[in-house]
Amino acid sequence: MPNTISELVCAGFIAGAVVLGGAVPAAAQDNERPAAADAQVVIREQLERIPGMKVVSVAEREGRPFYALTYVQPVDHGNPRAGTFTQRATLWHKATDKPTVLYTSGYGLASDTTALTKLLDANQVSVEHRYFEESRPLGAAGSDWSKLTVEQEAADEHRLTQALRGIEQGKWLGTGASKGGMTATYHERFYPGDLDAVVAFVAANDADNRDDSGYERFFETVGTAECRTALNAVQREMLVRREALLPKFEKDAQANGDTFEETLGTSERAYEFAVLDQVWNFWQYGSVGNCPSVPDAAKATNDELYNWSKRYGFSVYQDEALGTNGAGPYYRQAATQLGWADLQFKHLKGVRHYPDIYQPNSVLPQEMRSTYNNRTMADVDRWVKTRGQRMMFIYGENDPWSAEKFTPSHRDSHRYDVPGANHGASIANLPAAQQAEAVATIKRWAGVK
Template identity: 65%
Template sequence: MRNKGISVLLCAGLMTGTVMVSGPSAAAADDFRERLESIPGMTVTSVEDDKGHPLYKLTYAQPVDHGHPEAGTFTQRLTLWHKATDKPTVLFTSGYGLNYDTNTLTDILDANQVSVEHRYFKESRPTGAAKDDWSKLTVQQEAADEHRITRALRAVEKGKWIGLGASKGGQTATFHERYYPDDLDGVVAVVAPNDANNKDDSAYERFFKTVGTRACRDALGAVQREMLVRRDALLPTFEADAKAEGYSFEKGLGTADRAYEYAVLELVWGFWQSHTEADCATVPDAKKATDDELYAWSMKYGMYVEHDDDAEGNPYNRQAATQLGWADLKFKHLDDLLRYPGLRQPNSLLPAALRADHDGRTVADVDRWVRTEGERMMFIYAGNDPWSSERFTPSAHDSYRYVAPGANHTAAIEKLPPAQLAEAVTTVKRWADVK
């Protein structure tokens, strides 16, 4: 599984600078900063005013291996958007790099927000010899990272804490709750895939047989097939675009031809992940479209170019290969055109040194725990999102699941129908002790 729509979910840009305030508020800000800096391992790297409140950029020293803390540490990045110590705090993780924006749920709860960068993503990586030891990139290690952050910052943020994440971040929030159920007062996981049995992809197959209209599905399948029929004509354009972007394929997929086939396999998935049924009207007639028209539409509406230097891709694909799982789709309508059967799986994208066998026991255990023991958990899915095909099923312990009809992978709590939205907001406010 790879979040191809990550640019939609993450807010780019770094915050730097210093808050300039005076009077009593300056004294309060200085006191709060001192309290943050008194936490062992915590460093305030900068602070800036963001919508009238300080946004603290922080780093935190974490063990590379929580089972052996003596083996060394790495620096994990996080931010804290602070309103007041007695307000609730939303602990947000994208599951990837660091997010600098505040979430709608944070606004709903009038809350503080802590945002965490996942270990081994962007700048939150070990240095030295440990940098290349990817065995410590696990669900359990990241859950332990967030456990330590939560316990440390609860010393200064005294209100209720709500975990929040979308896509892989929703998985990450769920994993945190599984291993440290006493940390948080509730969890909201949005479009969080649940590949409890990596060998069973029937839910994905059903999705692609039923999503949208028959006419739209047929048109998309025809475009996907035609992109392979015209491979020899379109591959030079693909190679030229890759060169212009500085993409290489030698370490992972190996050749531009393999990268092209992989991108075509992603086309229909990418369309439904990032677009809606209204965009079916844009799908060209595969037989009548020129090469340029076919290629341009496909690159805009579904194809994603996997390449060697994708800073988000390598750690994600390592996790998918080892623990998270992936959708191994059949592509029967393309069988006679594929040169590399079995290509669409995460090890295809990784350098040889990072490839590893899959162990599904962790996700299967989390799935069982959520269904039977999880408390105060809310899962929000999207009706037309392929990642929402395999879903967590919440327990009967003050836990809930909602679906936003017709929504794609950018679904969020505010996209629920009015009655469900009101119910969901009432529940989360109760968890957060907000009137």
């Protein structure tokens, strides 16, 4: 996120000196070092006394200890005797009485500092989502994808939060963006006593996977009519000229070492899938300001059409990035619980060869495919609307993932839409009055002035 929000708080590490902009006196530095070193030892000892917790390493971030951790979790929280796995986490510790931000990207272990952490000068706990990267069970359990669920990850975070609350005793706020924001919301739904508040950014809410009218309305209204027409024309032309453009795609795939046999099956199916994703990606990562770059589909040469597409939204789904060690776990979750946007693509009528390809099972290896059940998403949606407390949702006006939103309850909860923003929507880009309101609410929740 931009620096604007972090600049709303003075985050001096030693009271007075840094806040006032002066240098820390040498004597003060000398006096602080032994105390800081002692505190680091105490915190490490406390961490190591937690059953199942291991301190892998200790580094320094901005003068404060940064602990790399692993924590033993049950593979199945409903049957703890069925085996365990180690989940990766980190703790950036500042003080036990400061707020703590619990952060997940919803994927692998994130290394960045969140906007909330900066705003509140908080401790930060980051956690890797189960079955992503190194937080995956070993052996046969690692191939049992039935344990990759919203409920199981919420239970992971519940156990970790409870374990660390004995050390970090201030307010706890959950946060994340995109799938991370969704994950923070699910944690709050299933364990509402863990966190004092949740701030979720661009968290998609596919409450009814059979109803994609919200996404359809988005693509009928986003940006300008001229831009939408031009993008649709380019997308259609990419399929009309399939025979001319597919060899370019295959040449790139060969140069990059991309294969498609285990997931999409053939290079032609992979090409069509990439084309179908093109307009979505244009808006997810771009803006109205990119519209003048869209070529005239009728006049553009094959090279112009293909090269522009590669710069704007043409993403390749290859075996190497979709299996167990890549984005495959996300698509497994989408196929079983999270849902997906099954767009109609009316403007592509007559030029699609694979009309049923645009769904997550298409990009999964056979052993990871499964069937969808709407029960959990419908439950979370109802709970957030009626019972959620101290929850804030930030969405981007021009972000396709923000087309289906969470509706917060009236229990000290809020939703903001950032004008013109894409999937990188932030509090810092809200209009001034809304930004001030949101920041004041977060500080109140965190007990920070």
